Amino acid sequence: MPASSNPRNFQEAGGTAGPEREGVPPQKPVLVAYDRLARSATYAMTTRRQFLGALSLAPSAMAAPPSLRADAPLNLAELGATDKSPQALAGDEDFWHQIGLQFTCDRSMVNLNNGGVSPAPLFVQLAMKKHLDFSNQAPPYHMWRILQPHKEGVRQRLAHAHGVDPEEIALTRNASESLMICQFGMDLKDGDEVLTTNQDYPRMVNTFKQRQAREGIRLKQFSVPVPIDETEKIVDLFEAQIRPGKTKMILCSHMINLTGQILPVKEISALGRKYGIPVIIDGAHSFAHFDFKLADLECDFFATSLHKWLFAPHGTGLLYMRKERIPEVWPLMAAAEKQKNDIRKFEEIGTHPLANYLAISEALTFHQGIGGKRKEARLIYLRDYWAKALLQEDRVRLHTSLKPGWACGIANVQIEGLHSGKLASWLWKHYRILVTAIHHDEFQGLRISPSVYTKLSELDRFIDAVRVAIRSGIEED
Ligand SMILES: Cc1ncc(COP(=O)(O)O)c(C=O)c1O
Structure with a gap:
């Protein structure tokens, strides 16, 4: 490539x-x-x-x-x-x-990949x-x-903002670490099944695949329609995959990174409770993107990066774990036995910089x-600005629902007849516009994620460039 x-x-x-x-x-x-x-x-x-x-x-x-x-x-x-x-x-x-x-930001380019970092x-x-x-x-x-003691202040502020107990918040390096703490930390045995969609994040799927290869667990992935905007339909999809007694863990994205699709994680967590199955929520893209409180999700496990939508320093993440679940989860790096019930056991990673963690406070x-509500409204405004303009064109397909509550600042657009990877390269080469090409087995498109600093003139540049691509093609000589 x-x-x-x-x-x-x-x-x-x-x-x-x-x-x-x-x-x-x-x-x-x-x-x-x-x-x-x-x-x-x-x-x-x-x-x-x-x-x-x-x-x-x-x-x-x-x-x-x-x-x-x-x-x-x-x-x-x-x-x-x-x-x-x-x-x-x-x-x-x-x-x-x-x-x-x-x-x-470097304004000589248009960065429409704020979902990445x-x-x-x-x-x-x-x-x-x-x-x-x-x-x-x-x-x-x-x-x-x-x-180091100031880290406790950061923990308290994050907990306070989200209506949860500080003793349920661990500061980590990213969503990957937070998720792996949960995915690796719960005991499973040969034949136990873990469930996730085929749109969940590849590194998290690989985490389960490693357990599959090493411990003989079974990974079951299933398809979710693109887009989808009915809570009951989504919950039914998850429920249909559960095998009582066999399914031992569910991993579910709060906002799917490929399309910006929001999933009803509160209802999916309740479903897990009904069957006694822990549900791990991958909130890498949802946290500080659209407005919600962790307490409102009524979940047991929630993981996110803070260097995405909270705009915190790179290499910062958060893990929320309901207090009662802490003793049953092993840390990724060993901690002292006396820390068994302490959320800080997940922060025992050896020497690491404190500067990143403390500046989460400024973020x-x-x-x-x-x-939060203003930020959410602006991100929706920006998304609608470019999406509705492009939808005026023939061959434009949106893989993201514009209905309230089902997406926010991220959306996925496909130009039929154009290869998304090639279109992304063309946008970069000719316009210095940075987008993310998405190639999934079931759909393809460009993931577009502006941020609060994005100007309408930058979105105009993107819209105009895509119109040129639609009318004149992108084939190079
Ligand atoms: C859905 C999802 N989960 C997890 C991650 C991992 O995030 P990080 O690389 O910050 O650990 C990402 C990264 O983009 C993601 O999109």
Whole structure:
């Protein structure tokens, strides 16, 4: 496969650091800046107004290195205080322009793969850098003795935001780790069956395949229609696959990465409870993308990455596990016996950086500052903007339902007659537009995932490019 036709290579092709600016005062001593940060935004619960005010102060107050500086917007506090409903605000380009200024994205390209991994806002990058600089002054003391205890504050804030107990939240490196803790951690024996769809994430399917090869368990995958927007139909599909006494685990995506399809995981968890089967929810794409609370899902196991839609530092994830289930799940890396009932046993991974984890706080502050409902409404607005424009064209097929509640910012579009992989390469080569080509046995298309910093003009560029492809083709000479 040529480098440019591989979406992962697309991701690697774009830089993110902003340009150096002239006239930037010399950097202040790190400890001063660290101390100020610690006392201000990091550990406090922050209101939206405080957050928006903090953003306009952040670049100067935190002594950013020149390469990370951005002009501070002056009117965010005012903008954030608007009484507009999330739906009305979704189309307010002035507001979203100010939010977009908080990112240091490379605007020479159009990044429509924010589902893969997100850029972190400058506010988050600076906090992480601050913690890293502080750690490096004396790691055993600063990192282990001073910063490590602050992790508890991050745990508490995440739990508080989601209406669950902090003792049910583990901080991990990503969704893969959180999911594998659950998938590997529960005892199964030869012949036991695990159930998932044929649209679940390949690494998670491979996790079961490894158990299959090693322990003789049986992996059963089944097909889900694309798109699907009836709760009962989906729950029935899962129930039809359950073999009472044989099925011992269910893995279910909250939002399918291929199409953005949302599944009714609360009902599927209830189904699992009915049969006594643990249901592991893969929330890699749902968390901080559309507005919900973990407590509302009434689930036992929920795993996510925080570097996707929460915009937290790369290499951060979360595992929610209902308290009563903790003792029965083995950690991936061994922990002391006395930690058996402690969620922190899943964090026993040896020496690791604290900076990433602590800056989750700024990402949460940023998210809460925008507001979950506003973010959801904007992501839907952006999706409808490009999807409805392209649906005017012949040969355009959407593999994602636009009905409320069944998708959010991610959608999958197919141009009939065009190979999706080749179209993705063509968009990159000729327009510097980054999309994700999806080739599933049952459907194909482009996965499009804009983010809160995406401008309508960037979506126009994408729409225009696809129209050219539809009218003139993409075959190279
Ligand atoms: C549905 C789903 N699950 C799990 C993952 C794994 O996420 P990560 O690579 O952040 O661990 C992804 C990544 O895109 C995903 O889409």
